[in-house]
Amino acid sequence: MTATTPAGWLLVVALVLPVAGMLLAFVLGGRAAERLALLLLGLGVGVGVAVSAAVLRMGAPIVYLPGGWAPPLGLALVADGVAAAMLLTTALVLFAVALFGRAAHATPPDQAETRAALAYWCFLLALAGSLAAAFLGGDLFNLFVALEMLTFAALSLACLEGKPSQFRSELRYLLFALIGSVLYLLGTALLYGGYGTLDFRLLAGRTRADLPTLLAAALMTAGLAAKMALFPLHLWLPPAHAGAPPAASALLSGLVVKAAFVLLLRVWIWVLPPLPAMAAAPLLAALGAAAILVGSLVALRQARLKLLVAYSTVAQIGYLFLMLPLVLSGAAETASHAWLGGLLQAGSHAFAKAAMFLAAGLIATALGHDRVTALGGAGQAVPRAVFAFGLAGLSLMGIPPSGGFTAKWLLLTSALGDGQWWWAAVILGGGLLTGGYVYRVLAGTIAAPPGDAPRPRPLPHGPQNVALGLALISVALGLLPLASFGLVQIGRPGALGALP
Amino acid sequence: MILDWLLDGMVALLILAAALWTLAAPTPFAAVIGFVGFGLLASLAWVRLAAVDVALTEAAVGAGATGVILLQSAVRLRRGAAEVAAATPGRATTLLAGLLAGGLGLGLALAVLALPATVPGPAAEAAARSAEVGLGNLVAAVLMAYRGLDTLLESIVLVFAVLAVWAMGPDRHWGGIPGPRFARQRDGPLALLARWLPPVGIVIGIHIAWVGADAPGGKFQGGTVLAAMWVLAWGAGLVRPPSVADRRVRLVLVAGPLGFLLAGLLGAVLDGSFLAWPAALGKPLLLLVEAAMTLSVAAALALLVVGPPERRA
Numbered sequence: 001m002t003a004t005t006p007a008g009w010l011l012v013v014a015l016v017l018p019v020a021g022m023l024l025a026f027v028l029g030g031r032a033a034e035r036l037a038l039l040l041l042g043l044g045v046g047v048g049v050a051v052s053a054a055v056l057r058m059g060a061p062i063v064y065l066p067g068g069w070a071p072p073l074g075l076a077l078v079a080d081g082v083a084a085a086m087l088l089t090t091a092l093v094l095f096a097v098a099l100f101g102r103a104a105h106a107t108p109p110d111q112a113e114t115r116a117a118l119a120y121w122c123f124l125l126a127l128a129g130s131l132a133a134a135f136l137g138g139d140l141f142n143l144f145v146a147l148e149m150l151t152f153a154a155l156s157l158a159c160l161e162g163k164p165s166q167f168r169s170e171l172r173y174l175l176f177a178l179i180g181s182v183l184y185l186l187g188t189a190l191l192y193g194g195y196g197t198l199d200f201r202l203l204a205g206r207t208r209a210d211l212p213t214l215l216a217a218a219l220m221t222a223g224l225a226a227k228m229a230l231f232p233l234h235l236w237l238p239p240a241h242a243g244a245p246p247a248a249s250a251l252l253s254g255l256v257v258k259a260a261f262v263l264l265l266r267v268w269i270w271v272l273p274p275l276p277a278m279a280a281a282p283l284l285a286a287l288g289a290a291a292i293l294v295g296s297l298v299a300l301r302q303a304r305l306k307l308l309v310a311y312s313t314v315a316q317i318g319y320l321f322l323m324l325p326l327v328l329s330g331a332a333e334t335a336s337h338a339w340l341g342g343l344l345q346a347g348s349h350a351f352a353k354a355a356m357f358l359a360a361g362l363i364a365t366a367l368g369h370d371r372v373t374a375l376g377g378a379g380q381a382v383p384r385a386v387f388a389f390g391l392a393g394l395s396l397m398g399i400p401p402s403g404g405f406t407a408k409w410l411l412l413t414s415a416l417g418d419g420q421w422w423w424a425a426v427i428l429g430g431g432l433l434t435g436g437y438v439y440r441v442l443a444g445t446i447a448a449p450p451g452d453a454p455r456p457r458p459l460p461h462g463p464q465n466v467a468l469g470l471a472l473i474s475v476a477l478g479l480l481p482l483a484s485f486g487l488v489q490i491g492r493p494g495a496l497g498a499l500p
Numbered sequence: 501m502i503l504d505w506l507l508d509g510m511v512a513l514l515i516l517a518a519a520l521w522t523l524a525a526p527t528p529f530a531a532v533i534g535f536v537g538f539g540l541l542a543s544l545a546w547v548r549l550a551a552v553d554v555a556l557t558e559a560a561v562g563a564g565a566t567g568v569i570l571l572q573s574a575v576r577l578r579r580g581a582a583e584v585a586a587a588t589p590g591r592a593t594t595l596l597a598g599l600l601a602g603g604l605g606l607g608l609a610l611a612v613l614a615l616p617a618t619v620p621g622p623a624a625e626a627a628a629r630s631a632e633v634g635l636g637n638l639v640a641a642v643l644m645a646y647r648g649l650d651t652l653l654e655s656i657v658l659v660f661a662v663l664a665v666w667a668m669g670p671d672r673h674w675g676g677i678p679g680p681r682f683a684r685q686r687d688g689p690l691a692l693l694a695r696w697l698p699p700v701g702i703v704i705g706i707h708i709a710w711v712g713a714d715a716p717g718g719k720f721q722g723g724t725v726l727a728a729m730w731v732l733a734w735g736a737g738l739v740r741p742p743s744v745a746d747r748r749v750r751l752v753l754v755a756g757p758l759g760f761l762l763a764g765l766l767g768a769v770l771d772g773s774f775l776a777w778p779a780a781l782g783k784p785l786l787l788l789v790e791a792a793m794t795l796s797v798a799a800a801l802a803l804l805v806v807g808p809p810e811r812r813a
Contacts, residue, residue, distance in 0.1 A: 004773070012774045019656055020761055023754040026663060027747060066649045066775040067767070073622040073629070074646045113745065115674035119667035126660055133653060145653045152660040156667055167668070190611055196621030212611040219604075 002076055002201070007054035008064035011077040011136050014047045014087060018128035025122050030113035034106065037121040041095045044128055048091035052084040052487060061491040063138070072197035076138035080491025082343060083135040086262055089347045090131045093254050093354050093470065098124055100358055100466040101247045116160055120247070123160075126153035127251060134259035140188045140198040140271075143263055147184065147227070151177045154256045157248035158240060169239035176226050176236045180260075183223030190216035191271070200270040204493055209273045217272045221284070224267070227260040230284075230321065231291035234314045241313060242306040246361020249306065253313040254354035258346050261320055268324060269493060281325040288321025289426040296433030300440070305360045305370035308437055309353070315430060316349045316396060319411065322423050326414045334414045335494060341410030343488045348403025348474045352392035355470035359389040362464055363445065366456045372441060377449030381456035384464035386445045391471035393438030395478070398431045403477025508548055515541045523598075528574040528584075532567060539563025552716035553639040556708070560724035565801050568731065572805060622646075634783050636714035643718065644786065648775040652764065655757040655793060658800040662753055666744050669808030675745035676813050679806035684737035694736030701729040709794040713783075719756070719790055723797030730802045741806050743813040749799065756796030759789045 021040040025033035054062050061080035069075075079087070101124070105117040130153050133146035151174070158170050190212045192198055207213050229237035241249050268277055295315030302308035323342030327335045362385040363378045364370035379386050395404030408427050415423040449456065489495045518541050522534035539562040546555035577584055589597070630641040643651045666678065685691035709722025733739045742749045763785055767776035777786055 009768075009774075012768070016761065016765070016774075019653075020758070023656070023659060023758050023761075026659060027750045027754055029745070029747070029750070064774070066764075066773070067645055068771075068773040068776050069646045073625050075649060077649075112675065115667055115669065115671050118674075119663065122663055123660075129656075142647075142650055142653070145650050145657070149653060149657050149660060152657060152664050156660070156664040159668060162668070162671060186608065190608075190615070192621075193612065193615045194619065196619040211614045215607055215611045 002063060002065065002070050002199070004065045004068070005058065005060075005062045007051075007058070007062050008077075010047065010051050010054055011062065011064045011079055012066070014044075014051060014079075015077065015129065015132045015136060017043060017047065018125045018132060022122055022125035022129060025125055026118075029118055031107040031109060033113075033118055033121040034102075037125050038098055038102075040125060041091070041098045041128060044091040045088075045095050048084075048088035051079050052088050055079055055081060055084040055490055056487050059490060071139065071199035071202055075142050076199060076201075077136045078138035078201065078491075079136055081488040082262060082265060082491070084490075085343060085347060085488050086135045086258060087132060089258075089350050090128070090135070090255055092473065093251070093350055094124060094128050094131075096466050096470050097247050097250050097354065097358070100250075100463050103460070103463050104245075104247070115162065119156055119160055123153045123156045124251075127157065127255070129153075131255060131259055135262055138199055138201060140191065140200060140203075140266070142198075143266070144181065144185050144188060147181055147259070147263070150256060150259055151181065154252055158244040158252060160245050160248055166243045169236070169243050172236045173240035176229075176233070180223035180226035183219045183226070184263075187216035187218075187220035187223070187267075190219075200266045204270040207271060207273050209276045213273070214276055217267055217276075220267050221264065224260045224264045225284075225287075228257045228264070228317055228320075229314055230317060231287050231294055231314065234291065234295070234317075237314055238307050238310040241357075242304065242310040246306075246358050246364075249310070249361070250354035250357040253310065253357060254350040257313070257317060258350060261317075261346055269327065274328065278325075278328045278330070281328050284321045285325045285423065288318040289423065291315060291318030291321070292426055292430035293433070296430055296437065299437045300433060302437075303372055305364060305372055305375070305441065306357070308372060308441065309356050309360050312356070312396060312434065312437065313353060315434065316345070316353065319345045319349075319408065319427070319430070322411055322415070322427070325420060326411065326418060326423070329418050329420070331418060332494070334418045336489060337410045337414040337417075339492060339495075340482070340485055340488055341407050341414065344403055344407035344410065344477065344485065348395050348407055348477050351470045351474035351477070352395040352402075352404060355388050355392040355467045355474065356396075358463070358467035358470065359385040359392070362459055362467065363389070366459050368454060368457070372444060374450055374453065375441065375444035376447040377453065377456040378445040379447075381458050382464055384461065384468050385459075386442070388464070388467040388471040389445075390438070390442050391468075391475050393434070393442065395471075395474040397434040397438060398427070399435075401478040402475045404474065406478045406482070511541060511545050511548060515545060528577055529571070532570045532574050535570060536563045536567035539567065553637070553718065556716055556718075556721045560721040561801075564728060565724050565805070568728075568805050572807070633777055634713075634786070637712060637716065637718075639716070640713050640718060644790075645775075645777060648760075648764070652757060652760050652775070655760060655796065658797065659753055659757060662800050662803050665804055666808055669810065673809040673811060675743060676809040677743055677811050678741050678803065678809045679734075680810060682735055682737040690736050694733050694738055698729040698733055701725055701732075705729065705798070706794075709790065712790070713786070719794040719797055723794045724801055726794070726798035727801035727805070730798070731805050734802075734806070741803070744809050745813070749803075752799045753796055753803070756789070756793035759792040763789050 017040055021036050025036045061078050064077040065074055067074060101120055105120040107113060107117050130146055130149035134143060134150060137143040137146050155170055155174055159166060188198055194212045195203060195206060226233045241252050244252060292315045295311050295318060299308050299311035302311060320342055323338045326338030362382050366381040367378055395402035398405045398408035412424045412427050518534055518538035522531050522538055525531035525534050539558055543555040543558040546558055626638055626642060626646060630638055633641055633645040635641040705722045705725035708717040708725060709719050712718030764775040767778050768774040770778035770780060
C-alpha cells in the first residue's frame with residue numbers, strides 16, 4: 001500500500017532544509033548563521049504552505065520512502081492532514097520568533113561571534129528540523145529519534161541566557177524529557193516484538209488488545225504525557241518555560257509540547273485498538289480536565305507574569321486531552337468535530353501562546369520587572385505588546401471571534417452532542433478562569449504606573465509587531481469558515497473516504 | 501545445553517548484581533564504576549544473544565564513552581558535596597521510585613513473555629536484499645540503507661549535543677578552549693599509556709569502522725575507540741583541545757552528517773530517491789561517507805567528554 005506519492009519530495013525538502021541549514025550555520029558561525037537561519041526559516045513557511053496545498057489537492061496523505069525502501073523494511077515520511085497543518089503552524093511561529101530574535105541576537109558585520117547568538121540561530125534551525133521530523137515521521141522509532149533531536153534543541157534554547165540559576169529548572173525539564181523518551185522507547189520495542197513493524201499506518205487496524213500492546217501504549221502515553229506536562233506531571237513546566245528567554249519560552253510552550261501531542265495521537269488514534277482506547281480515553285481526559293482547572297487556578301494566583309503565562313500552558317494543554325474520548329466515541333460527526341476542535345486548539349494555542357510569551361517578555365523589558373501587581377504604565381510604554389497579550393488572551397479564553405473560540409466551541413458541542421456533558425462544564429469553567437487571569441494582567445497594564453516606579457522604557461515597534469502578528473493569526477483562525485479546515489481530516493482513520 | 505543455561509544464568513545474575521551495586525554505591529564515583537561494569541556485563545549478554553554489533557556498541561558507547569563522561573561529572577561533583585546532599589532524594593522517594601521501577605520491570609518481563617513466538621517481520625527481506633547495497637553485515641545494511649534516515653538524524657543529534665554542551669559555558673569564554681587543563685605527564689603509568697596505547701588504538705578503531713560493512717563493527721564503535729585514544733592523550737597533557745571558534749573543528753564535526761546528506765541528495769539525483777545509494781558510484785561513496793561519519797563521531801564524543809569552554813584561547 002505504501003509508495004512514494006507525487007509531491008512526496010516536498011517532505012524531504014521540509015526535513016533537509018532546516019537540518020542542512022543547522023549544520024552549515026554551525027560551521028560558518030557568526031553573521032552567516034543568522035542570515036542562513038532567517039532565509040531558511042522564511043523558506044520553511046513556503047514549504048509548509050506547499051505541503052499543505054499538496055495534501056489538500058491530493059485529498060490523501062503524501063508519502064516519501066527514503067532510499068525507496070518500503071516499510072516494514074524501510075521507513076516512510078508521511079504528511080497527512082495533522083502533519084501538514086502542524087508543519088505550517090510551526091513554520092509560521094518559528095519564522096516570527098526568528099524575526100523577534102533579531103533585536104537581541106543580531107551579529108553586526110564587524111563583531112565577533114557570540115555564544116548566545118550562535119546557539120540561538122543554530123538551535124532555531126535545529127528545532128525546525130526536529131519538529132519536521134516529529135510531524136512527518138511515519139515510523140515510531142524514527143519518531144523517537146525526532147524526540148531526541150527535539151529535546152536537545154529545546155533545552156539549549158531554554159538555557160540560552162547561560163544563567164546557572166536557570167540550569168536547575170532546565171535540568172529538571174531534561175530529566176522529565178529523558179524519562180519520557182525511555183518510556184516511549186520501551187513501548188516501541190514491545191510493539192516491534194509484537195508486530196514486526198513500527199510504521200503506524202501498517203500497525204493501524206492490526207494491533208491486538210493483548211498485554212504487550214496495552215503495556216506499550218501505556219508506557220508511550222506516560223512518556224509523552226510527561227513531555228507534554230499533563231497534570232500531575234506538570235511541575236517541571238512552569239519554571240522551565242518561565243525562566244527561559246521570551247523567544248525560547250514562546251517556542252517551548254507554543255510548539256515543542258505539540259510534537260509530543262502529535263505522537264500521542266499517532267499512538268491513540270492509529271496504533272491502539274479502538275476498544276481499549278475508548279475505555280481508557282476518559283481517564284486521560286479527566287487528567288486533562290484537572291489540568292485545565294488546576295493550571296488556571298494556579299495561574300490566577302501567580303505573582304510573576306511569565307509564570308502566569310506558563311501555568312496557562314499547563315491548562316491549555318489539558319484541552320488537547322479532552323478530544324480523545326470524543327474522537328474515539330464512535331459517532332462519525334462527533335469524532336470529526338472533536339478532531340478538528342482538538343487540532344484547532346493545538347494550532348491556535350501555538351500562535352496565541354507564542355504571542356503571549358513574546359508580549360510578556362517585552363512588557364518585562366519595558367518595566368524592568370514582571371510583577372503582576374505592578375504592571376501599571378505598560379500600556380503606554382509597549383501598547384502593541386499589551387494589545388497582543390489581550391488578543392491572545394481572547395483566544396485562550398475562547399471568546400469569539402478567535403481560533404480558540406472555534407476550537408473550544410467544537411469540543412463543547414461534540415461533548416454535548418455525545419451526551420458527555422461533563423467535559424462541556426470543564427471547558428466553560430476553564431474559560432471563565434482564563435478570563436480571570438487575562439483580565440488581571442490587562443487591567444494592571446492599563447492602570448497608571450505606581451508613583452514611585454521608574455519610568456517605563458518605550459521599546460521599538462518591530463518586536464511588538466511580531467507578537468501582535470502572531471496574536472492576530474490566532475484570532476483570524478476563528479474567522480475562517482469551518483469547511484476550510486478540511487485539511488486536518490485527511491488521513492484520519494475513520495474519517496469519510498479515508499484509507500485505513 | 502546445561503552449560504549454556506549456567507552461563508546465561510550467571511551473566512543475568514551478575515547484571516542484576518551490578519545494577520544493584522550501582523544503585524547502592526556509597527559515592528557517585530563508585531556508582532559510575534558499577535555502571536561501567538553493568539555495561540560490560542550487558543554487552544556480554546548481547547554476545548550470548550548473538551548480537552555482536554549491539555555488544556560492541558554497548559561496550560564502546562554504553563560502558564566506555566558514557567562511563568568516561570559520568571566519571572568526569574562525578575569528579576566535578578566533589579566540589580559541590582553540600583548541594584549534592586541537598587538534592588539527593590529522601591528514603592521515601594527512593595523507595596517509591598524503586599517500587600515503580602520494579603513494577604515496571606516486572607510488567608515488561610510479563611509482556612515480553614507474552615509476545616508471540618514468531619512474528620512476520622522484515623528480517624527475511626532484509627537478509628535477501630542486503631546484496632543490493634553491497635553490505636555483507638546486515639546491521640550495516642539496516643543502518644546505512646533501509647533505515648538510513650534514523651542514522652542520519654542520530655548523527656545530527658551528536659552535532660546538536662556538542663553545540664549544546666559548548667553553549668552551557670559562560671559568555672566570556674566563547675571562542676576559548678574547552679575543558680580543564682591537564683599538566684603534561686612526563687612519567688608514570690598515564691604517560692606511558694598515553695604514549696603506547698594510541699598507535700595501537702587508532703589502528704583498532706579504524707579497523708572496527710572498516711570491517712563494519714561486512715562484519716560486526718562500524719562507525720559508532722570505531723569512532724568511540726578513536727575518541728578514547730585522543731581523550732587519553734588529552735588526560736596526559738599531550739594534546740590540547742582546539743578552540744570552539746575553530747572552523748576546522750566544526751567542519752570535522754559536521755563532515756559525517758553533511759556527507760551523508762549530500763550522498764543522499766546525490767542518490768535523489770542519480771537514482772531517483774533521497775538516501776538511495778547510487779548504483780553507479782557504488783561502494784566507494786558509501787566508504788567515503790562511513791569514513792567521514794567515523795571521524796565526526798570520534799570528534800563529537802571526544803568533545804562531549806571535554807565539556808564547555810573554560811579558558812581563553
